[in-house]
Amino acid sequence: MRALRLVLRVFALVVLLLFSAIGPFIAPYSPTDAQPLKQNSPPDSEHLLGRDGLGRDTWSRLLWGAQGTLGSAALATLIATLGGVALGSVAGAFGGIVDQVVVHTLDMLLAIPGLLLALLILSLMGDGLLQVSLSIGLSLMPAASRLVRATVLDVRSRGYVESAYALGGDTWWVVRHHILRNSIAAITSYASIILAWSILNVAAFDFLGLSGDLSIPGWGRMLNDARSYIHVSPMAFLAPGFAIVISVLSITELSFEWQKHWWKLGQ
Amino acid sequence: MIQFVARRLAGSIIATIAALTFVFVAIHIAPGDPVEAALSQSLAPRAVIENRRRALGLDDPLWLQYVHYVVNMSQGNLGVSWANDQPVSLVVGSQLASTGILASAGALVALSIGVGLGILSCEGPLRHLAQSVATLLLTTPAIFLGTILIWVFADLLDWLPATGQQTPGHWILPVLVVGLSAGGAVAKAVETGVSEVRRQPFMRTARAKGLSRGQVTWVHGLRVGLLPAIELVMLQFGYLLGGTVITETIFARQGVGRVLVIAILSKDLPVVQAVVLLSILTYSFLNLLADVLRGWLDPRIRIEFP
Numbered sequence: 001m002r003a004l005r006l007v008l009r010v011f012a013l014v015v016l017l018l019f020s021a022i023g024p025f026i027a028p029y030s031p032t033d034a035q036p037l038k039q040n041s042p043p044d045s046e047h048l049l050g051r052d053g054l055g056r057d058t059w060s061r062l063l064w065g066a067q068g069t070l071g072s073a074a075l076a077t078l079i080a081t082l083g084g085v086a087l088g089s090v091a092g093a094f095g096g097i098v099d100q101v102v103v104h105t106l107d108m109l110l111a112i113p114g115l116l117l118a119l120l121i122l123s124l125m126g127d128g129l130l131q132v133s134l135s136i137g138l139s140l141m142p143a144a145s146r147l148v149r150a151t152v153l154d155v156r157s158r159g160y161v162e163s164a165y166a167l168g169g170d171t172w173w174v175v176r177h178h179i180l181r182n183s184i185a186a187i188t189s190y191a192s193i194i195l196a197w198s199i200l201n202v203a204a205f206d207f208l209g210l211s212g213d214l215s216i217p218g219w220g221r222m223l224n225d226a227r228s229y230i231h232v233s234p235m236a237f238l239a240p241g242f243a244i245v246i247s248v249l250s251i252t253e254l255s256f257e258w259q260k261h262w263w264k265l266g267q
Numbered sequence: 268m269i270q271f272v273a274r275r276l277a278g279s280i281i282a283t284i285a286a287l288t289f290v291f292v293a294i295h296i297a298p299g300d301p302v303e304a305a306l307s308q309s310l311a312p313r314a315v316i317e318n319r320r321r322a323l324g325l326d327d328p329l330w331l332q333y334v335h336y337v338v339n340m341s342q343g344n345l346g347v348s349w350a351n352d353q354p355v356s357l358v359v360g361s362q363l364a365s366t367g368i369l370a371s372a373g374a375l376v377a378l379s380i381g382v383g384l385g386i387l388s389c390e391g392p393l394r395h396l397a398q399s400v401a402t403l404l405l406t407t408p409a410i411f412l413g414t415i416l417i418w419v420f421a422d423l424l425d426w427l428p429a430t431g432q433q434t435p436g437h438w439i440l441p442v443l444v445v446g447l448s449a450g451g452a453v454a455k456a457v458e459t460g461v462s463e464v465r466r467q468p469f470m471r472t473a474r475a476k477g478l479s480r481g482q483v484t485w486v487h488g489l490r491v492g493l494l495p496a497i498e499l500v501m502l503q504f505g506y507l508l509g510g511t512v513i514t515e516t517i518f519a520r521q522g523v524g525r526v527l528v529i530a531i532l533s534k535d536l537p538v539v540q541a542v543v544l545l546s547i548l549t550y551s552f553l554n555l556l557a558d559v560l561r562g563w564l565d566p567r568i569r570i571e572f573p
Contacts, residue, residue, distance in 0.1 A: 104285075107282060108282050108285040108286050108289065109286075109289070111282050111283070111286050111547050111550050111551065112286055112289075112290075112543060112546065112547065113508055113546055113550070115512060116508070116527070116542075116543065116546060119512075119527070119528065119531050120290065120293065120531065120539070120543070121293075122531070123531035123532065123534065123539075124293055124294065196406070200408045203408050203410060204408060204409070204410055204513055207410045207513070207516075208512075208513070208516060208528065220410060223410055223411060223414060224410075226414075227414055227417075227517075230414065230417065230418050230422055231418075231422045234418055237411075237414050237418070241408075241410075241411035241414065241415070244408055244411060245403075245406055245407050245408075245411065248406040248408075249402065249403070249406040252402070252405065252406055253402070
């Protein structure tokens with residue numbers, strides 16, 4: 001039973017990755033091809049998920065949206081994680097005044113609610129999908145840095161790190177060869193949770209109409225577009241909604257499995 | 268305890284000043300002129316824009332603007348909205364009640380649903396069901412949850428209104444969306460908290476004293492296990508405020524969240540600053556409250572801060 005659930009989640013993740021990689025190539029119709037006479041037509045053999053309020057093929061838009069939504073979330077995660085690793089490892093490994101400055105700056109940023117911080121950063125850069133990724137990535141960086149710092153502090157107190165220092169290894173060498181290498185498992189698990197968060201945030205920003213470019217349909221915008229036609233074609237909002245839920249669910253659950261596995265290894 | 272509270276208070280004040288400085292610097296180094304952004308729709312002539320810049324003090328050097336800003340803030344003067352010349356305290360204040368009630372009611376719903384689900388997830392026959400529901404709540408975005416609720420309750424069943432805020436019925440769906448989307452995280456926190464407490468030695472002592480398994484779990488376990496949940500709700504109140512931004516948009520409600528989104532898009536600096544100040548003050552206050560509550564629920568912490 002548990003194995004089956006695990007297989008299902010891995011399968012879902014692979015399918016999603018595939019969609020975001022080659023979605024636009026396998027989409028049967030154009031995501032922007034509006035057919036005014038065929039608005040809200042129900043699913044049939046040619047249009048698997050029917051058409052939306054402007055007569056566009058929902059399945060094709062879903063495939064295109066995978067790239068916009070999951071791609072920007074992945075970029076945001078990359079920014080948050082790399083920034084977090086840089087700040088967190090510097091603060092954790094050097095300690096002292098460097099650590100104090102970094103920690104207090106992070107705490108100050110953490111006092112501003114994440115979504116508000118992201119909105120603030122976005123307002124400084126103007127809207128667009130790339131800006132959405134950047135602002136969400138930056139807004140998640142303080143939390144990521146604190147998590148990485150905690151892990152680095154934990155690893156740093158272990159015997160082999162102390163002995164590496166005692167043998168005369170300089171700080172950066174020890175950070176790269178011992179501390180970061182042994183923090184990788186923990187950092188991967190944070191990164192996957194950050195990815196799940198980013199997907200939710202990217203979808204929300206897209207929903208609010210902050211992602212600019214209308215030519216790439218994101219799942220959030222699809223949801224927003226479909227709200228006006230909720231009574232005639234529920235499929236147009238159910239499809240992107242479930243796409244978001246399945247992505248976030250499979251990533252979160254796999255991350256929990258990974259965490260359990262990694263803890264078992266640690267003990 | 269007083270010393271502890273005083274130290275925390277000083278920390279909060281420094282954090283607030285630092286965050287406001289950050290907001291000030293961030294907005295002022297951003298490209299684009301706020302006055303032009305605010306007046307661009309009105310097609311005002313060049314001279315009008317220049318006059319307006321001078322009237323608002325935007326021609327002053329940055330450090331002078333910062334001094335004015337700090338002095339005004341410390342006197343409780345939040346300034347005037349650049350978009351419509353109304354006092355910021357009025358623009359934000361008039362929306363405070365609506366959003367405050369939405370967020371607080373949402374927090375209550377999140378706490379009750381979260382604690383309920385969290386307890387059910389720990390043991391008993393409904394364990395797996397409760398865990399699955401909590402995971403589903405955690406992974407369903409508010410934008411989707413809100414749309415589903417509108418579809419089912421306003422459209423298919425026609426029990427509740429979908430948008431607006433005139434009657435008490437208008438509150439039910441928005442509060443549910445805010446509460447349910449935060450409830451999943453609370454449930455997970457309670458589950459983790461209680462299951463971690465179970466392994467503590469004092470639980471074994473309680474059993475050895477002759478208390479039943481149930482008594483130990485519910486009296487001792489839950490009391491300490493609730494801590495992470497309370498902390499989460501307190502510290503994530505900002506997240507709830509973020510949730511109200513989305514919820515207010517879905518249900519077409521007035522509120523601080525809407526005001527903030529509009530102010531950010533039109534670079535209405537004084538309004539943005541006021542909302543950020545508000546949320547940081549709320550955060551600091553709740554943070555303090557969470558610490559006190561924690562000491563009350565968990566005697567071990569009281570000893571650390573006598």
